[in-house]
Amino acid sequence: MVDGHSGLTTCSHGSQTTVVHVTAPSFASLTTLRVGGTPAAAYECTSAEQLADTVARLDRAGTPLLVVGGGSNLLVADGELDLAAVLVRNEGITLDDDLRLRIQAGTEWDAVVAYAVEHGLGGIEALSGIPGSAGATPVQNVGAYGSEIADVLTRVRLWNRETGVDEWVPAESLDLAYRYSNLKFTRRAVVLEIELQLQDTDLSIPLRHLGGERVPLAKARESVLETRRAKGMVLDAADYDTWSAGSFFTNPVVPSAVADEIEAEVGEERMPRFPAGDGQEKLSAAWLIERAGCHRGFPGEDAPARLSTKHTLALTNRGQARAADIADLARRVQDQVRGAFGVELHPEPVWVGL
Template sequence: MVMRLSDVTTLRIGGPVDTFIEGSLEDILPKIEGDLLVLGGGSNILAADEGFSGTVVRDSSREVAELGGSQFRVDAGVVWDDFVAYSVDRDLSGLESLSGIPGSVGAAPVQNIGAYGADVAATVVAVRAWDRDINEAVRLSRADLKMAYRDSILKRSARSQKWGPTGRWVILSVDFELVHSAYGFVRYAELAKKLDVPVGGQAKISDIRDAVLGLRRSKGMVLDQTDHDTWSAGSFFTNPVVTRAPDGAPAFQTDGGIKVSAAWLIEQAGFPKGFSMGGQVALSSRHSLAITNRGGGTAHEVLEMARRIRSRVKELYSIELQPEPIFVGCQL
């Protein structure tokens, strides 16, 4: 049976792969030459309709090890939300606002995943990674990773044609440091409102997790095989950081400038929730940042819509939206 990337990605788009291997990364990686794509949950990927001519590897490692205190070493193949649930069940705060994000632990520092006022960089101590340049395992500290908004040195290396979609370093495990507490801080206005606490206030981490999952479900951002609004790669564009926000745009100050809502820019540019260009791809009916597959959609259609949105936003606001997913065999 031919493996297709549409079978292993949440967008359910992508053509055949030459080779598919599932197992321990440390056993597999030393033997692989050529183009490589390491898959976790396949949740942040747009793959070409023509497929991928290299090797696709899915990590089977699933161990969570206690290092002492509140530090944990987690294999890259562990499902991200399973580890979040593990931490919340043990009254360990730090990850609760990141509940419901699809994918694996290994992908978390690559993307520096974040939501509802939190990002994973705050809890990552270091990673153990396979360096494809020297063909051996290395340790990279949080400082080495250079994590920024939805970015890291790991993700930046994947933009090089030399390394392909997975990049130079392949995460083997991640060391986290959490906080022994049943309470966590609420830093996002929408979440604070749902929990009925002030922004910057505290709530039980179990309540924060439940609230985040509820908010994500309401936006079609929790995977559901029967709901086409969830057939996406998550948010397709990052929120741009600018020196001056457009009039009326939801925005807030960050260290690097003013972060503007990409969803607002998209909707103001004439692309409301549910927008379609007539094919099998449309914006989610609940979340204008998600480009969704309505069944039988293609990468060509996704790219066509993304280019149209990007072009119109740039024309109106002189802001060029940056894509969040990893592109496999295609470009925006």
């Protein structure tokens, strides 16, 4: 059992902790899917030192915990949960003379992209509009439109929960790959800060959705935001199509022979398929979902959880969904794709208590 009160705690590094007695927020209010129950206790940390100190204290006490940043990659069970929520609220961006950005983990990610574009710094403009906090970006190596955080990440400041050490580690030590790092799905460390190496430039990186074209940074950012809005991938409280965790499934990587079989079976030219090395190819999860019979808005207007009406890769809460509804929809989509093509889709969000 979690040993704690039901209030929100503001932590301080050192021997004293100041308690602010308010009701612990539900995960429905902390996540972009807007589902989830209530933690036994919550701790809001506004500095890297507070964050490390709080996690260390809870670990020493044997208290199960969940670190929550922007909540854009979490699917949390309903009801009362026997864990503590550690809310990452340390914010701030600093720029050095070598064009390196140091970013506190709790900083809103899109604010980081906006800052870079405003200062004429290129490298992350294609990652505009991605919800969540900066600290989450290296954990799953976020990416979009031909760019990913691994392209610019130089090092990460971690609280190592196994050794009890606050340390900066090089990006190379994280085994960054497609939507993966060795931090993902583990409890070994918590991200406190990240560092990015950007470039002084007027033009963007080549943008995949513009056919590889390079455009002015501000135009690139607006183009990416416009594309994401059209897919319901930019959060809007008034639009249920955006009550999601973004792309719910990763694009599957399969042997080239399997890709050939699927393309022949569907009988369409130009099936989305991209080389992934070692005789493997990456397929489009959205394309597979649609061809497996899961249309936009699936399974229908009466369902509390549905595929977005704008983009089949987003599972959405239509205002009254529970966590179990989202999970059931995810399994149903997986079953149909598996049955149609023999391909397993893997969720991107972390499932908690489900």
